[in-house]
Amino acid sequence: MPGSLKTEAIVLRGIRYGEADRILHLYTPERGRVSAIAKGVRRAKSRFGGRLEPFFRLNLVLYQGKSDLMTVTSAETIMGHPRLREHGAALDGAARACDAVSRLFGDGEPHAGVYHLLANQLALIDREPAKATRSNALTFRLKLLLAAGFAPHLASCASCGEPEHLVGFSGAAGGVVCAACEAGSFALSQDGHDFLVSALGRSLAEVPDASPAALAQADRAISETLEHHAHVRLRGVGSR
Numbered sequence: 001m002p003g004s005l006k007t008e009a010i011v012l013r014g015i016r017y018g019e020a021d022r023i024l025h026l027y028t029p030e031r032g033r034v035s036a037i038a039k040g041v042r043r044a045k046s047r048f049g050g051r052l053e054p055f056f057r058l059n060l061v062l063y064q065g066k067s068d069l070m071t072v073t074s075a076e077t078i079m080g081h082p083r084l085r086e087h088g089a090a091l092d093g094a095a096r097a098c099d100a101v102s103r104l105f106g107d108g109e110p111h112a113g114v115y116h117l118l119a120n121q122l123a124l125i126d127r128e129p130a131k132a133t134r135s136n137a138l139t140f141r142l143k144l145l146l147a148a149g150f151a152p153h154l155a156s157c158a159s160c161g162e163p164e165h166l167v168g169f170s171g172a173a174g175g176v177v178c179a180a181c182e183a184g185s186f187a188l189s190q191d192g193h194d195f196l197v198s199a200l201g202r203s204l205a206e207v208p209d210a211s212p213a214a215l216a217q218a219d220r221a222i223s224e225t226l227e228h229h230a231h232v233r234l235r236g237v238g239s240r
């Protein structure tokens with residue numbers, strides 16, 4: 001039904017539309033992912049200024065008319081995150097975080113926890129762009145898996161419950177597996193296992209560091225979990 005919606009939102013993505021408009025993919029706490037058109041936003045004298053750009057956290061008023069696409073009628077900046085835009089790794093980390101949220105959580109799937117996780121991630125790498133490391137990107141993804149209900153099982157064998165001799169990780173089984181259940185798994189080192197456990201258990205700002213080999217295993221564990229259980233394929237997190 002037609003009407004206005006006042007909401008906070010993070011701009012995930014903007015797509016040029018027509019001569020001066022932009023279609024925005026937004027993530028909101030109460031409506032999940034929504035799309036809205038910002039009319040005239042690409043004109044030099046747009047009343048929106050430069051606010052409707054990716055990674056901005058905003059207070060918006062959106063008008064819902066008869067079409068599915070809402071129209072932005074007002075926008076106020078909460079956080080513009082200017083520093084992350086000046087740092088290549090932070091900019092890349094922000095883009096990957098927004099892309100992952102967009103792919104994992106479809107339209108009409110509200111998840112206030114995901115909204116706050118994304119807001120925290122953008123604020124963290126804006127405040128300290130050097131925190132935009134590979135372990136930070138993997139920690140963010142693990143926390144997204146948790147929010148989506150696909151957190152890997154790490155405390156005992158995901159297939160048989162055996163608490164010891166955990167030697168592999170199986171995306172199909174949904175977690176670590178023991179020597180007897182290792183078919184279809186890949187080898188997971190103690191360091192890789194430890195990273196997964198602490199990344200899920202600690203806050204984003206306290207990202208544990210780990211060896212490149214452990215991070216590569218964590219990356220593969222996350223990718224295989226997503227492919228098996230969410231049918232989503234994300235770009236790798238890079239080699240930093």
Ligand SMILES: [Zn+2]
Pocket residue numbers: 157158159160161162177178179180181
């Ligand atoms: Zn087992």
